[in-house]
Every structure is written in structure tokens, then in C-alpha cells.
Amino acid sequence: MLLVPAALAVAFLVLPLVALVVRAPWTTLPEALLSAEVGQALRLSLVCATSATALSMVLGIPLAWVLARAQFRGRRLLRALVTVPLVLPPVVGGVALLLLLGRRGLLGQYLDAWFGVTLPFTTPAVILAETFVAMPFLVIAVEGALRGADRRYEDAAATLGASRSLIFRRVTLPLIAPGVSAGAVLCFARALGEFGATISFAGSFPGVTRTMPIEVYLALETDPPAAIVLSLVLLAVSVVVLVSLRDRWLQGSAA
Amino acid sequence: MTSPSLRLWVVAIALAWAVPACGSPTASEQGGTVNVFAAASLTDAFRQIADEVERANPGLSVAVNVGASSALSQQIVSGAPADVFAAASPAAMATVIDAGEATAPQVFARNHLEIAVPADNPGRVDGLADFADPDRTFALCAAEVPCGAAAAAIFTAAGIRAAPDTLEQDVRAALSKVVLGEVDAALVYRTDVLAAGSKVRGIGFPEAEQAPSDYLLATLTSAPNAAGAEVFGAYVLSSEGQRILAKAGFELP
Incomplete structure (x- = not known):
């Protein structure tokens, strides 16, 4: 009874990707892949997604630790607040960033007036937009790992006289390393695919803010085969991401 | 199981499908x-x-x-x-x-292209040639969309190397960057400047008249x-x- 809808679900999830592969202009693929636009957009996408992942780890791991370990009133509210970007439409996130950090934004006007810094339409704006959307994935994954970790190791280290920061670096982090790497990979994948927040906050300019997903969207308007090629590249990257997660997901027995 | 809420969902989804169906008669x-x-x-x-x-x-x-x-x-x-x-x-x-x-x-x-600037014109833009200034912030339409193609033709004809900061996916996206004050100027259609009302000021230029x-x-x-x-x-x-x-x-x- 369950097999028919299950088969439909598989077809629904897999056939669009099959179509992408079937319709790809394979004969002209090599030259399309080597074109300047593709290389530029791919390079920008990788740089921005990597930077966004790094920023998410620097800020997100401590946040996950606070959410998992610290005891204070309003912790559940705090968790709800910081995971809003997970469910928020990314375009809304981009508009919100623009209203905060834009040239006339709540904070952005002072950045401009005091430091002469304007963020929109710059590569750092892309990184911020991607971080805004992707960091909650990392926070949730790391928080889950922290809750699952055996605290007795940390207690033992504490009774042996280790400081809190030493315990965090030498005991806690190694314990949750698999959770951190899974979260980082998810965060990277989400950042790489980010479109809505990027285009509304950072705009779209080749080599500066036009990442792969935006390039796909624009190419679809005038040059659909190019859009397919770009999509194939992103699909390939996604598959690599999935393979790198294989121990956790593909065996079906993940935490 | 939470069957009451599940049943509610089923009813809600069924209604969502049914209501537009009875609201739109077949095209007569x-x-x-x-x-x-x-x-x-x-x-x-x-x-x-x-x-x-x-x-x-x-x-x-x-x-x-x-x-x-x-x-x-x-x-x-x-x-x-x-x-x-x-x-x-x-x-x-x-x-x-x-x-x-x-x-x-x-x-x-x-329609004709026009320069749209925020009402207070923070970049003191007064002509097409200003678009070559890399220090000011400009939005143009992407070359793939008509307003971008028209802008590219005008810049080529005028011999100006434009230095835009963002290439927007349609003309209204470029206009909204002006309305929000995020750019010093954008090249949009005259009608967009009118539609934006008092937040945006339009600056006409002779080259646009020749390329409707x-x-x-x-x-x-x-x-x-x-x-x-x-x-x-x-x-x-x-x-x-x-x-x-x-x-x-x-x-x-």
C-alpha cells in the first residue's frame, strides 16, 4: 500500500534532476564550463560560501554552546529567535538586512557616516547574506551534538583542574567534531545555494556579487542551455556535499 | 495520534483546492x-x-x-x-x-530611459556622464532584460563606460534601490520615475530621446x-x- 506513494515520491524528487542531466548540452559542455562567466561565478560562489561557513563556525559554535549548556531565563525564546532565518523566506532576510545595514539602514547609516563603509553591492554583503541564512543550520546541528555528548568527560576534566576554555578546546570540541563537520557541510551547501537574500541585499554584479544561483536565474532568461550547464555544476557540487555526509545520512542510521 | 488536528488539515487543504474551483467558471x-x-x-x-x-x-x-x-x-x-x-x-x-x-x-x-536619483540626490548626479564615476553607487538593469539592453545601447552610443555596482533583474528592482536610497542613481524608464512619486527625482538626457x-x-x-x-x-x-x-x-x- 505504501509502495505506490513512496515510488511517486522518489520519481518526484529524482526525475527533475534526471531531466537536467538529459537536457544538458553535452556537446558544448566543455567550452561552456570554461567560459569566463561560469568560472567567475563559481569562484565567487565558492569564496563566499566558504567565508560564510567560516563566519558561521566562529560565531555559531559559541552560540550553540550557550543554547545547549547555559542556564538562563528566555533560552527557549533565544533559540526560537536565532532559528527564524531557517524558516524565513530568504528574500525577506535580504530586505531585513538592507533595512539594517543598507546605506540608509538603522545601523548602515552610521557605518556610512562614521567609517565611510557601505555594505550593499559588495562581496562582504554576499557573505553576510549567506551567513544570515545558513548559520542556523550549523547552530542547530552543533547544539544537537552538544546535547548528545557525554558531559562526564567535561566533568572529569574539570575535577582535574582544567579551565573552562581548556575543557571546551580539548574535550568538548573533539567530542562534537562529527556534529560540527556535518553542520558546517550543511551550512556550506545552504550558503552556496543562497539566492533571495543575496540578490535583495547584495544585488547582482559579475565577479562581485553575482553568485552561481543568480547567474542561473539570469541565464534562464536569455540562454537556457547556459542555465542548464550552470545548474549541472551546482548539482555536481551538491552531490559532492552529500557524499561527504555519507556516513551520517546515506546509511540511514544517523543521530 | 493527533487525529483531530490532522482532520482539520485535510479539511483545510480540501477547501483550499475546492474554493478556487467553484469561483472560476470555465472560460466562456x-x-x-x-x-x-x-x-x-x-x-x-x-x-x-x-x-x-x-x-x-x-x-x-x-x-x-x-x-x-x-x-x-x-x-x-x-x-x-x-x-x-x-x-x-x-x-x-x-x-x-x-x-x-x-x-x-x-x-x-x-518609453524613454531617464536617470532616477533619490529625492535629495546624495551623489549630486546631473547627467549620463556621471555613470562613469566608480566612486558613486549606480544600479542598472542586467543586459539580459530590456531596460539593461537599452541602457547598454545608450552608453555605447554616447561613448561612456558605465561603472554600475549592481545589475538588477528587472527595472522595478533597479528603481527600488533608488527609492531605498541605496544607490546614487539608476537608469530606469521615465514612467518608473513617475510611478515612484516624490521619493525619486528624474533627470532627462538628450541621448534617451533618440532611443525610444x-x-x-x-x-x-x-x-x-x-x-x-x-x-x-x-x-x-x-x-x-x-x-x-x-x-x-x-x-x-
Whole structure:
């Protein structure tokens, strides 16, 4: 009874990707892949997604630790607040960033007036937009790992006289390393695919803010085969991401 | 199990499917819904025209889908259920005609590019040549969409190397960057400057007068509601329709 809808679900999830592969202009693929636009957009996408992942780890791991370990009133509210970007439409996130950090934004006007810094339409704006959307994935994954970790190791280290920061670096982090790497990979994948927040906050300019997903969207308007090629590249990257997660997901027995 | 809430969901979903079904009779003579795919710059004028058409034809409802003409043309070629296509450039219309989705488009309006600056003109922009200044922040349309193609042609003709900071996906996206004050100037259509009201100031320039953009309208060959498409198309070309377009700042052919 369950097999028919299950088969439909598989077809629904897999056939669009099959179509992408079937319709790809394979004969002209090599030259399309080597074109300047593709290389530029791919390079920008990788740089921005990597930077966004790094920023998410620097800020997100401590946040996950606070959410998992610290005891204070309003912790559940705090968790709800910081995971809003997970469910928020990314375009809304981009508009919100623009209203905060834009040239006339709540904070952005002072950045401009005091430091002469304007963020929109710059590569750092892309990184911020991607971080805004992707960091909650990392926070949730790391928080889950922290809750699952055996605290007795940390207690033992504490009774042996280790400081809190030493315990965090030498005991806690190694314990949750698999959770951190899974979260980082998810965060990277989400950042790489980010479109809505990027285009509304950072705009779209080749080599500066036009990442792969935006390039796909624009190419679809005038040059659909190019859009397919770009999509194939992103699909390939996604598959690599999935393979790198294989121990956790593909065996079906993940935490 | 939470079966009461589950049942509620099922009912809600069933209602969501059923309600539009009983609200839209099958396309009869001047009934049903007309899907109009229109260039982003037509947003306000076509909303108004849609209201007038609906008032004059009870039972007919008009849905206006605005976007970059180039994006809309691809949607139509890919089988979007459009009845009418109003494009901001002959190139976008050609995409649809080449795919056999339309014949005999008619020019129904003309537009010119204009420099749009925030009302207080923070970048003190006063002419097309300022767009070459890398220190100021500019938005243009992407070259793929009609307003971007028109801008590129004008810059080439004027011998100006523009230094834009963002290439937006349609003209209204470029305009909104001016409305928000995030750019010092953008090159948009004169009608967009008018539509933005007091937040935006327009600066005309002679080069634009020499390069008007033709807007073309066609009813589509595979229109699900051909009768409704005819009604809408006729209204756009009628004196009432042309009056609304002229008020929005369009030139009439």
C-alpha cells in the first residue's frame, strides 16, 4: 500500500534532476564550463560560501554552546529567535538586512557616516547574506551534538583542574567534531545555494556579487542551455556535499 | 495520534483546492480569468487597466503577472498559461513569436530611459556622464532584460563606460534601490520615475530621446482564454487604455 506513494515520491524528487542531466548540452559542455562567466561565478560562489561557513563556525559554535549548556531565563525564546532565518523566506532576510545595514539602514547609516563603509553591492554583503541564512543550520546541528555528548568527560576534566576554555578546546570540541563537520557541510551547501537574500541585499554584479544561483536565474532568461550547464555544476557540487555526509545520512542510521 | 488536528488539515487543504474551483467558471464569452504577462515597467498602468476591464466586463477577472520581459517570454515559451503578453522590447516579443506562441504584435506605447536619483540626490548626479564615476553607487538593469539592453545601447552610443555596482533583474528592482536610497542613481524608464512619486527625482538626457523603447502587445496563440485576451488587448489599444498609459508617462505610438 505504501509502495505506490513512496515510488511517486522518489520519481518526484529524482526525475527533475534526471531531466537536467538529459537536457544538458553535452556537446558544448566543455567550452561552456570554461567560459569566463561560469568560472567567475563559481569562484565567487565558492569564496563566499566558504567565508560564510567560516563566519558561521566562529560565531555559531559559541552560540550553540550557550543554547545547549547555559542556564538562563528566555533560552527557549533565544533559540526560537536565532532559528527564524531557517524558516524565513530568504528574500525577506535580504530586505531585513538592507533595512539594517543598507546605506540608509538603522545601523548602515552610521557605518556610512562614521567609517565611510557601505555594505550593499559588495562581496562582504554576499557573505553576510549567506551567513544570515545558513548559520542556523550549523547552530542547530552543533547544539544537537552538544546535547548528545557525554558531559562526564567535561566533568572529569574539570575535577582535574582544567579551565573552562581548556575543557571546551580539548574535550568538548573533539567530542562534537562529527556534529560540527556535518553542520558546517550543511551550512556550506545552504550558503552556496543562497539566492533571495543575496540578490535583495547584495544585488547582482559579475565577479562581485553575482553568485552561481543568480547567474542561473539570469541565464534562464536569455540562454537556457547556459542555465542548464550552470545548474549541472551546482548539482555536481551538491552531490559532492552529500557524499561527504555519507556516513551520517546515506546509511540511514544517523543521530 | 493527533487525529483531530490532522482532520482539520485535510479539511483545510480540501477547501483550499475546492474554493478556487467553484469561483472560476470555465472560460466562456468574456468570462473567467485573463492572465496578462506584462513588463515590469507596466506594473501600475496595467493594474489600472485591469481594474477598468474588470469593471466594464463583470464576470471577467484579470490577473497581471509583471516581471522582466525577457523572463516572462521564457515562461511563456515554457508553457505558462498566459493569454496576453506585453513586452518592453521587440527582442522579448521575438522570443515568443519564434516559438510560435504569438503572431502580429502591435506597438501600443513607447518609453524613454531617464536617470532616477533619490529625492535629495546624495551623489549630486546631473547627467549620463556621471555613470562613469566608480566612486558613486549606480544600479542598472542586467543586459539580459530590456531596460539593461537599452541602457547598454545608450552608453555605447554616447561613448561612456558605465561603472554600475549592481545589475538588477528587472527595472522595478533597479528603481527600488533608488527609492531605498541605496544607490546614487539608476537608469530606469521615465514612467518608473513617475510611478515612484516624490521619493525619486528624474533627470532627462538628450541621448534617451533618440532611443525610444517600443512596447509590444500580442494575444497568445495558445491562450487558455482567447476571448478574454481579445477584450483586454482591445482595451489597451482603445482611447481609454491609451489615456491611462499616457497618464503614466508613456508616449503613444
